[in-house]
Amino acid sequence: MLVNAANLKVIFCNIKLTFNQAFDAAPAQWDKVVTLVPSTGKENTYAWLSRFPRIRKWIGDKQVKALAASTYTLINDDYEATVEVERNDIQDDQLAFTGPRRRMRALPPNSGRMRWCLSC
Numbered sequence: 001m002l003v004n005a006a007n008l009k010v011i012f013c014n015i016k017l018t019f020n021q022a023f024d025a026a027p028a029q030w031d032k033v034v035t036l037v038p039s040t041g042k043e044n045t046y047a048w049l050s051r052f053p054r055i056r057k058w059i060g061d062k063q064v065k066a067l068a069a070s071t072y073t074l075i076n077d078d079y080e081a082t083v084e085v086e087r088n089d090i091q092d093d094q095l096a097f098t099g100p101r102r103r104m105r106a107l108p109p110n111s112g113r114m115r116w117c118l119s120c
Helices: 005-025 086-090 095-108 113-119
Strands: 044-051 068-075
Touching: 005 086
Parallel strands: none
Antiparallel strands: 044 068
């Protein structure tokens, strides 16, 4: 295959399409451990009450626990994972062999969705 702007555009669109199709088809796992909170700004500050007591069997007097107010701020960063396509793979029409790698990269836990959820 000739390496030119038109062919590169088709190749990159195909690579992106293959990855996105596998990514969209992958079973979601992150939503089992976190709540999706849409963000429209560069950062979000979350407030919550900490030191919330565990439930216990009520024996005798109530045990009153003091709660504490806490906050944390998450900054919305950009992420990327750029891959290289060898010029010889394009020239020799060997891109079909890269499809399985793109699909595998999109599957959990490879996609990063769970890593992001569990690293917070």
